[in-house]
Structures are given as structure tokens and as C-alpha cells.
Amino acid sequence: MADHSLGTPEQLRQADHTPPLAKAVPLGMQHVLAMFVSNVTPAIIVSSAAGFGFGSGSPDFPSTVYLIQMSMLFAGVATLLQTLGMGPIGARLPVMQGTSFAFIPIMVPAVAGAGVAGMAGLMTGVVLGGVFHFCIGFFIGRIRHAFPPLVTGLIILMIGLALIKVGVEYAAGGAALKGQPAYGSLENWSVALVVIGVTLLLKFFSRGMLSVAAVLLGLVAGYLYAAMLGKVGFGGVASAAWFTLPQPFRFGWEINWTIIIGMCFMSIVSAIETVGDVSGIAKGGASRQATDAEIRGATFADGLGTALAGVFGALPNTSYSQNVGLVSMTGVMSRHVVTLGGVFLILCGLVPKLGAVVASMPVTVLGGGAIIMFGMVAAAGLNMLSEVPWSRRNMVIFATALSVGLGLQLAPDALQHLPNTAKILMTSGLLPAAAISIALNLWLPEQID
Structure with a gap:
């Protein structure tokens, strides 16, 4: 039930309504907490596949930190494109953007081992895939019929199934430990189980922000437990700067058609997912259907946000479904609430120390959260298939x-x-x-x- 101190029932259903700042800031933070872990996880997975690793003793710790930074910064930039808009770009609705899981099965083979493209080819694919995604906005309304719940639900289920293996490998100690006695040890699994246990307890036996941020707080608990076991190194955190600006083409530029084709195809999937999220926000927050202009603007913002992210070494962006549920749960349709969340993400993305703290997290900690998150991706696909x-x-x-x-x-x-x-x-x-x-x-x- 909505808090009417935020405004009248009619105001709460309006995207342009601005609640009092003292109420709007916590609501904006709630949106950030709901998506924070999911937003940085793809950056960690890709950096690990590329050989940067994570944990302060990683071979290229600064690159991992940079990827995490950019995932926060450009999630914030893409969110502002959606909420504030720019000409025809943006839904001007409370749409929270973040790094997409959907592209991971394409990105990991691109950079793993010898790779087919490396980071330069991957980032070029992100930029050109974003441009292609932007162009989908011109005809998104005419192709929606080709993506009923049968198709979209199956694709999202497949994404979840492809990622579940990654979560279990991380919980066991990571691919680098495979073949060694430490892989799958009770100590490694105990860290992941602490994350899972705390997450479930908070999700189902607490309310408000504790419940919304259950996965994040579960990771914090696992991080502290891993530190007690001596598994966390803070050297990289101490050496990280307090402020830095993004670097264009940090990883280079290289045309690789394998990655470009894969990115363009997955952009179609991401665009349809955004159509569903925008429709869900309009229905859940304002009890109406999303307009063609809102859907078109949201697709433009998705594509532009992804292209900008790729230029500065970040990964593809998409709308976040968990934040759609928050709009329905709080009853607050204000786009300005989500704008505050986007501003906070941009500020976080300019602080390498925060990225270094995330990057110092042992792989087993992330494994516990990944098991839940990737399982939820598969469950979201099954939920869509239930409508078939x-x-x-x-x-x-x-x-x-x-x-x-x-x-x-x-x-x-x-x-x-x-x-x-x-x-x-x-x-x-x-x-x-x-x-x-x-x-x-x-x-x-x-x-x-």
C-alpha cells in the first residue's frame, strides 16, 4: 500500500510527480539496492573470463575495478536517459537501467582463454550492438507480435540455465581451482552458504529495505565471513584512487563479426525485455497501457546507453525487471525518484575505491549470490511461460x-x-x-x- 504522505493517490500515479526530497531519496536508494549486485556481477564474470580475475591478488586488478566502476557509472547514465529523456530518447518513466545478464553467454566466449575477439573486439561489439539496438526503436512496434511469452520466456529461461553453472563453479572456488584439492572444499562452500542463508532469512523474515537489499546484505555477510577466514586482501583497495574519469576506448577497437552478430541478435532480445518492463511499469504504477512513444523512447535509450557504455569500456545495458516490481510495491510512479538512484550510481562510478572493494570480494562470496540470482533469471522465464x-x-x-x-x-x-x-x-x-x-x-x- 502506497504511503500517501508522498502525495495524493492521483499524484502517485503520475510519472512527473516529485515527492518530498526526504521521502524521494530513500525511495531512490531502494531502487539502487534492488539492482546493485545484479549490475556489477556481469562485469566481474567478464573480467574473470578475460583473465583479469577478481580479488586483490588478481593478475590485472585495475582492469577489474575499472569494469565495475563503468558498470555503475553507465547504469546511472542510461537510467537518466530513460527518466529525464532527450528529445525522442527515453520513456520518461521510472525505468532503472543496469548491466544485462543476457549478453554473458556471448561475451564470455569472446574473451575467455585465447578468445575470439578479446576485450577490444568485445567493446566494439557492444558499441555497434548498441547502435543496432537504437535502430530497433524505429520499428519495435511492428515486430512485437513475433515475441509472445512463449518466445521471450524460453529465451530468458535459457539465459538462466546458461548462467547457473557459473554460480556453482564460483561457489566451489572458481574455474582457476579446478583440478586442485581446494576446489569444492567445505571452506569454500561454507562462504557461499552463508551468503545464501543470510539472503533467504532477510528476504522472507524482514521487511522494507532489508528485504529489498537481501542479496546485497547476504554478500556483505559472506564478505565479512570470508575476511574472518583470511580470504580477503585489501591491498588493492588501499592503492585505488578516490576519483577518476572514464577513459574512451580503454580496451581498444577491433572489428570482429562473430561478436557483432551475436550482440546485434541479443539486442533484439534485450529490446523485447524492455518492452515488457515498460509495459509492466505503466500497468503496475499507473493502471494503463504503455504508449507507443514510451516504448519507442525506452528502446532508443537502451541502445544509446549501451553504445555509450561500450565506448568507455562498459558492458551492454537494459531495463531491470526487479525495479518494475518495486514501482508496483511502493505505488510510487515518480520518474524523479529513479533519477535520484541514477545520480547516486554515477557518483559511485567515479570512485575507484568503491569498485576496488567490490573487486576484492572472493569468488566464493559471489558464487552464493550468483546461485540465487541466476536461478531467479531462470524462474523469471518460467513465470513468463506460465502465461502460455x-x-x-x-x-x-x-x-x-x-x-x-x-x-x-x-x-x-x-x-x-x-x-x-x-x-x-x-x-x-x-x-x-x-x-x-x-x-x-x-x-x-x-x-x-
Whole structure:
């Protein structure tokens, strides 16, 4: 139930309403707490895959810190593009932006080991993928019919399933420890279990901000426990600067069509996810349908935010679904509340010491949070699929796309004879599953006897 000291019921349903500052600031912080962990996790995963690692003894700790910084800074910038707008860009609704999980299955193979692109190729792909995403805004309304809950739910489920393995590996000690006695040790798992236990306790047995920030506080508890075990090094935190500005093309510029194609395809998925989030905000906060201008503006902001992020060495941005739930829960539709959250993220992104604290977190701590977060991604996909009428036709589409997509994830060597570009795109699992589900949904007749 909404707090009417924030305004009248009619005002609370208006995006342009500004609550009293003393109330607006805590509400803005609530939005930041709800998305903070999810926002920095992709940066940690990509930096680890690229060989930067995390923890103060990492091979390239400053690069990890920089990626985390930029994830905060450009989540804030993209949020302001959405809430304040700029011409036709932006929904001008309380849309919180953050780094997208959807692109991880494409980004990790790009930079892991020898990689197919490295960080230069990845960031070029982020920029060009963002430009492509921006262009989707011109015709997003005409392609929405191709992405019913059957398709979008399947894709989000596939993203979650692709990431769950990462969470378990981190909880066991990280891929670097594989083959060593310490991998999967009780000590490593105990750290992850502290995170999971505290998160569940706070989520279900507390209220307000304690419940909203349950994953963040669970990670804090795990971090403190790991420090007691002597697993945290603070040397990198002490040496990190207090203030720095982003550096354009810090990781270089390199055209790699494998990554560009993958980024453009996943941009379509991200755009449809944003359409759902904007629709959810309009329905949950104002009991109305989102307008075409709002959906178009939100897609423009998504693409521009991602392109800007790539220029300065950050990862793709998208709207955050958990913050959509907050709008419905608080009953406050004000875009200015989320603007305050975006400003706070920008300030955090200019302080390397904060990024260094996050980067000093042991892998096992992140593993506990990742198990919950990635499981929730899969659960969100299942929730969308619950809206699907399970006719024989829809079951065939789902079964075919899931079998091919998940099968290629689990058995990538089955495509060892494909050219490298095709192999990377196909073994992500996401792209073939999405392509099959979209094509079959458009081509198969509604009735199958």
C-alpha cells in the first residue's frame, strides 16, 4: 500500500510527480539496492573470463575495478536517459537501467582463454550492438507480435540455465581451482552458504529495505565471513584512487563479426525485455497501457546507453525487471525518484575505491549470490511461460527450441567442424533457441491435429 504522505493517490500515479526530497531519496536508494549486485556481477564474470580475475591478488586488478566502476557509472547514465529523456530518447518513466545478464553467454566466449575477439573486439561489439539496438526503436512496434511469452520466456529461461553453472563453479572456488584439492572444499562452500542463508532469512523474515537489499546484505555477510577466514586482501583497495574519469576506448577497437552478430541478435532480445518492463511499469504504477512513444523512447535509450557504455569500456545495458516490481510495491510512479538512484550510481562510478572493494570480494562470496540470482533469471522465464496456453503446437515449439539450444550448450563439440564464427554463435545455445522458437512461432499453423 502506497504511503500517501508522498502525495495524493492521483499524484502517485503520475510519472512527473516529485515527492518530498526526504521521502524521494530513500525511495531512490531502494531502487539502487534492488539492482546493485545484479549490475556489477556481469562485469566481474567478464573480467574473470578475460583473465583479469577478481580479488586483490588478481593478475590485472585495475582492469577489474575499472569494469565495475563503468558498470555503475553507465547504469546511472542510461537510467537518466530513460527518466529525464532527450528529445525522442527515453520513456520518461521510472525505468532503472543496469548491466544485462543476457549478453554473458556471448561475451564470455569472446574473451575467455585465447578468445575470439578479446576485450577490444568485445567493446566494439557492444558499441555497434548498441547502435543496432537504437535502430530497433524505429520499428519495435511492428515486430512485437513475433515475441509472445512463449518466445521471450524460453529465451530468458535459457539465459538462466546458461548462467547457473557459473554460480556453482564460483561457489566451489572458481574455474582457476579446478583440478586442485581446494576446489569444492567445505571452506569454500561454507562462504557461499552463508551468503545464501543470510539472503533467504532477510528476504522472507524482514521487511522494507532489508528485504529489498537481501542479496546485497547476504554478500556483505559472506564478505565479512570470508575476511574472518583470511580470504580477503585489501591491498588493492588501499592503492585505488578516490576519483577518476572514464577513459574512451580503454580496451581498444577491433572489428570482429562473430561478436557483432551475436550482440546485434541479443539486442533484439534485450529490446523485447524492455518492452515488457515498460509495459509492466505503466500497468503496475499507473493502471494503463504503455504508449507507443514510451516504448519507442525506452528502446532508443537502451541502445544509446549501451553504445555509450561500450565506448568507455562498459558492458551492454537494459531495463531491470526487479525495479518494475518495486514501482508496483511502493505505488510510487515518480520518474524523479529513479533519477535520484541514477545520480547516486554515477557518483559511485567515479570512485575507484568503491569498485576496488567490490573487486576484492572472493569468488566464493559471489558464487552464493550468483546461485540465487541466476536461478531467479531462470524462474523469471518460467513465470513468463506460465502465461502460455500449452497447446500441442506450443509444446512442439518449446521442446524443439529447448532441446537444440540446451543440447548445444552442453555438447559444444558436436559442432567442432563448423567455422569458428558459426560455432561460437551456435554453441551459446541462446541464438539457435531464439531463432528456432521465433521461426516456428511465425510459420507453424495455430492448430495442430
